[in-house]
Amino acid sequence: MSSRVLVAEDDPKQAEVIRLYLEDEGHTVAVVHDGLDALAQARAERPDLLVLDVMLPGMDGLDVCRALRTESDVLVLVLTARASEYDLLRGLDLGADDYLTKPYRPRELVARVRTLLRRGRSGPRTGPGAVLRAGDLVVDPTRHEVHVDGRPVECTHAEFALLEVFAAQPGRAFTRGRLLELTRGTDAYVTTRIIDVHVLNLRRKIERDPARPTRLVTVYGVGYKLTDAAG
Structure with a gap:
């Protein structure tokens, strides 16, 4: 197109x-x-x-x-x-x-x-009207909105795509490679480093203390996961 x-x-x-x-x-x-x-x-x-x-x-x-x-x-x-x-x-x-x-x-x-x-x-991958929740973090794919503890959070397209994947399965640990595949397809020119950059930025937006994240946490030896905990 x-x-x-x-x-x-x-x-x-x-x-x-x-x-x-x-x-x-x-x-x-x-x-x-x-x-x-x-x-x-x-x-x-x-x-x-x-x-x-x-x-x-x-x-x-x-x-x-x-x-x-x-x-x-x-x-x-x-x-x-x-x-x-x-x-x-x-x-x-x-x-x-x-x-x-x-x-x-x-x-x-x-x-x-x-x-x-x-x-x-691409439209919402979770179906029309499906609002995703992980603790006090809410992701609305239809409206393309994110709220944390009732506060709106501005996300780029890439950050939103990543957060949508996490929020669809809170508690699940994703490897960087899998996150890259789910959010960016099979683009061979993109490296997993960009996942780390987006995670750092998301932590600055959704965590109370980005240096000590409690929502979007690192799973050592694997990658990242989204928890139900407050930031």
């Missing part, structure tokens, strides 16, 4: 390569070369997905992501030359759904876009 993709990349040659590959995939692609134009175009055109370079003139890509997340749930794939854990956490915490570290292969980017769009279009 064709989607509208906005590419924000300051390197004209790289932007053209991305455009050609995505158009070959059947998408309608618009290209901008600075952050201010990216924000304006995203607001005006409301694309299905934004491919967003971090190092943009005019306005940093992360600032673009932060601004959009206050008003839109557009899927965001961040392109970054920064590979440190802090930078990855920062990008995902600001609302990016996925990241790709430069240099990358164009086909890898296309695979990430395909996975994000497929996940963004």
